Amino acid sequence: MYSNKFCRLMLGLYSRKPSSVLGVAQSQSGCSWSAVRKQRTLWLQRSGRPESLTPSAPCHISARPASQTTVDPDEVRRFQSLASKWWDEQGEFAALHAMNDLRVPFIRDNLLNVHRARHPGKPLAGLRILDVGCGGGLLTEPLGRLGAGVLGIDPVEDSIGTAQLHSSYDPDLRDRVCYRACTLEELSAEEEGGGGGGGGEEGQGPGQFDAVVASEVVEHLADLETFALCCSLVLKPGGSLFITTINKTNLSYALGIVVAEELLRIVPSGTHDWEKFISPVELERLLESNGFSVQSVQGMLYNPVSGAWSWTNSTAINYALHAVKVRDDPQPDRAEESSPHPEHHAAATHS
Template sequence: MYSKKLARLAFGVLTEYTVSCPLTRSVSSRVNAARSLCSWTLCLHHRQKNQLSEGFSRRLIRLNVRTVSQTTLDPAEVRKFQAMASKWWDLQGDFAALHSMNDLRVPFIRDNLLNMHGIRQLGKPLAGLRILDVGCGGGVLSEPLGRLGTDVLGIDPVEDSVRTAELHSSYDPDLRERVRYQACTLEELAEEEAEGFHAVVASEVVEHLADLDAFASCCQQVLKPGGSLFITTINKTNLSYVFGIVAAEQLLRIVPSGTHDWEKFISPEDLERLLESFGFYVEAIRGMMYNPLTGAWSWQQNTAINYALHAIKCKEEPQPGQVWAESENLDKPGRATNYS
């Protein structure tokens, strides 16, 4: 009873904050393409200045060439999820909130891909598309994506989680040929599959990674030009610490204690800047909120705690000789320059 009263109080405070602080935004493709160009231009200028004296060839100064020496894998995070590998399909257990999140994230992925590719087949609207589910765990998201007609590859460094995912999907004949799993890291897969996927999904994953630069670089490598990157994660705010860690882990026990590290959370602004530097432009960012009383997720007007992001890999890279001229044109009449 105490937990329910605490949850009701916490949810009421959060709802009041949500109404008073609208932060949701949709990002137009044109504005973000312009922003991405400016971001790329500054990075290029910095690299040219530092690399010229070292005799680097101009061919190395390309958007998709960025030295990443780290791995996405955090051994401590692997140990956490290794201990929970058998619990993925307990609908009332540690991953109950992730199952409930499918009510938002599956339509978010589906609708954005339909806007880009159109309906492929009645009953299987995303047939013919390949999706990579990074950090797939037990396949909680991979399976509903497979039922939309996509060919899904779920990857996870925790082999026991992958075995759980394989066993569960084997019971559904509709998924046996459409969804497959592989125990590996994203960087290991990037060495094998270049530009092989129409979409990459990383849901509740980036806050567990060791190196976000390595993550963004690998996503850029495995996506086809014009491919989509879908991320759901937790903002780095005081509210996210109170509700995402203190309340969710320590008081309400929605997720096991120690699941999250607030220092690894990232704001949508920082995530957008990171992705732009690797050749993406952000199409949309939407706030999300979990109601512990009903066990349901809903879209919200702010991104103070959880948010979903859709980014697109640029189809063409600006040519080095044209970048400065194109950036100057952004200030001419008729071009969007207000990014607020």
């Protein structure tokens, strides 16, 4: 039944041009944007990058104006209504539960390519990871079970409450996973001010995390320029940024919104706004203007019949991206280490 409906939809929608179809409210954000801008200016001066890359002249990625906050109040309200449903594996977030089969190995394997230390049973031991827009902790928990110290942040307080309650039942997570109801810009302002970024060691200064994860998050944000800048601020030099999101194509509109939301009800209606989707090319351009080097981009495909995800060569719908923060103090003997490695791409091709 689904396949017949799907085929009819594809014939009519594939060539159709789509119509214009996470934090607390901006007034509640306690971040010091002037401090964030100052930190970016200093970084640009140290790295020799032109001032034209500052937020006053943001990378052109969409028609949306820069808001200096990642927060979209409408998105907050939407996820507030779903805060109690995160751990229902057959409910609205079933596809996110299934996505762990791909995104957890993708993060683990790429981090192990960068950090060569081996800890049997806990391969990510000793690493600090920030899970941005963590929701109920669906990705935070498995990363903690791999040995990493993980801070999950989300602007929806009820989602953080759900995450804290769920993780409290697992003694193995109590010393590895913690949560905060805050925005990325609030956390980055703390980093810039030497506040430790939620659990960092005193005296380390800005850049507390070995990795930042933003899985199925950027398509819900108000300002991607602010997001990229803040990710750079909280990461250590050479730290990794992992993103999974949805491409901005006719096919992603047909499958991600029409089929997933309106036909099959895989996700609640209104979850996605096609205008907020971003292509891999645009995302790479944005990240590189904020001090990142993109290492790999891999397509992802969801099968609504089996409920499983698989890797694919096509990035036309969903994709995963791994980028590395360019070191603040690049040295000649690190040039090879900082350059993209083709073999990193291959690390993401297994399920």
